[in-house]
Every structure is written in C-alpha cells, then in structure tokens.
Amino acid sequence: MKIILTQEVSGLGAPGDIVEVKDGYGRNYLLPQGFAIAWTKGAEKQVTVIKRARAAREIRDLGHANEVKAQLEGLKVSLKARAGDGGRLFGSVTPTEIVDAVKAAGGPTLDRRRLALSGQIKSLGAHPVSVKLHPEVTAKFDLNVVKG
Incomplete structure (x- = not known):
C-alpha cells in the first residue's frame, strides 16, 4: 500500500x-x-x-535548534518521583513528565515524541536524555530523579 x-x-x-x-x-x-x-x-x-x-x-x-541545544545542555533538570526504600520508583518516568520538568526548570517547550531515552527510568539518580531538535542537531542533558 x-x-x-x-x-x-x-x-x-x-x-x-x-x-x-x-x-x-x-x-x-x-x-x-x-x-x-x-x-x-x-x-x-x-x-x-x-x-x-x-x-x-x-x-x-x-540556528534556532542550536540555540535551544545550548539552552538545554546548560540546564539542571530535576524531577520528583515517588520511590521505595531501595531507591526504586513506583512505576517509571514518562516522556511527558520529563517535558514538564524541563519547562519547570526554565527550559523550552519540547515535543515528547522527540525524546530519546536509553531505557525506562525506574530508579533515583541521574539519567541521560537526548532530544532530537533537528535532523542535524541532538541535545543531551541529564535528568536528576529525586525522591519526592
């Protein structure tokens, strides 16, 4: 077809x-x-x-994608999530929650479909996140998941 x-x-x-x-x-x-x-x-x-x-x-x-990349890479993004005693989350962090955390940290509005995670985020700590802003530009930042 x-x-x-x-x-x-x-x-x-x-x-x-x-x-x-x-x-x-x-x-x-x-x-x-x-x-x-x-x-x-x-x-x-x-x-x-x-x-x-x-x-x-x-x-x-x-040019705009390069500006957003510079803004994202200089950003400290943290996300509060419910977790158990061992640092394991109840569920996992979703792309929508990551986009909201970036916006709350003062970053730009992102499209959740453009996020690239290395795997599911199911524990506390720092996790790498990639965002494909343009076919030639990919921004990377660390998402710090804290107990909340």
Whole structure:
C-alpha cells in the first residue's frame, strides 16, 4: 500500500514522504490515526508543497535548534518521583513528565515524541536524555530523579 505521511513516524519517514507499507499497517493504524493519507496523483502534487514548506522550516530552524541545544545542555533538570526504600520508583518516568520538568526548570517547550531515552527510568539518580531538535542537531542533558 502506498501512502503519504502527514506527520513524522519514527522508523518510517517525515511529513511529505511517500512510503510503501503493508496493507494492515496503513489501513488499521496510519490512516485512522491521521499519520498518513492514501496515495493518489493529486495527493502527490500536495507532497511537493509539504516538502517545500518543510525544507524552508528546517533551514530557518537550524540556528534556532542550536540555540535551544545550548539552552538545554546548560540546564539542571530535576524531577520528583515517588520511590521505595531501595531507591526504586513506583512505576517509571514518562516522556511527558520529563517535558514538564524541563519547562519547570526554565527550559523550552519540547515535543515528547522527540525524546530519546536509553531505557525506562525506574530508579533515583541521574539519567541521560537526548532530544532530537533537528535532523542535524541532538541535545543531551541529564535528568536528576529525586525522591519526592
């Protein structure tokens, strides 16, 4: 099944990309969730408009992405979480909680889907977090999880 992505889908592509996926994946997940539209000749013409807008936005955002990277790497982010006696958390830290902690620490508003964690955060202490701000720019900062 040929589809046109309308949003970034990790492992598949960016908005405006024409990709070939299995019928079930496209029909049951990508199309109903609004991540893609069915491919047609008319829709393919819209792809060029989407790609042009994306290219202009990326060129404009490269300098901004470097500014945000510098801001994030100089930030001390801490998050309070409920934990047991051994320092093990009740549950795990979610990307949404990390984004809220960055904002509370005075950082920029981030998209939770762009966070890259090395694994689930289930213990107290410092954990590395990466944020893909731009295809060429990735910011890294430490998240300090404290008992709260």
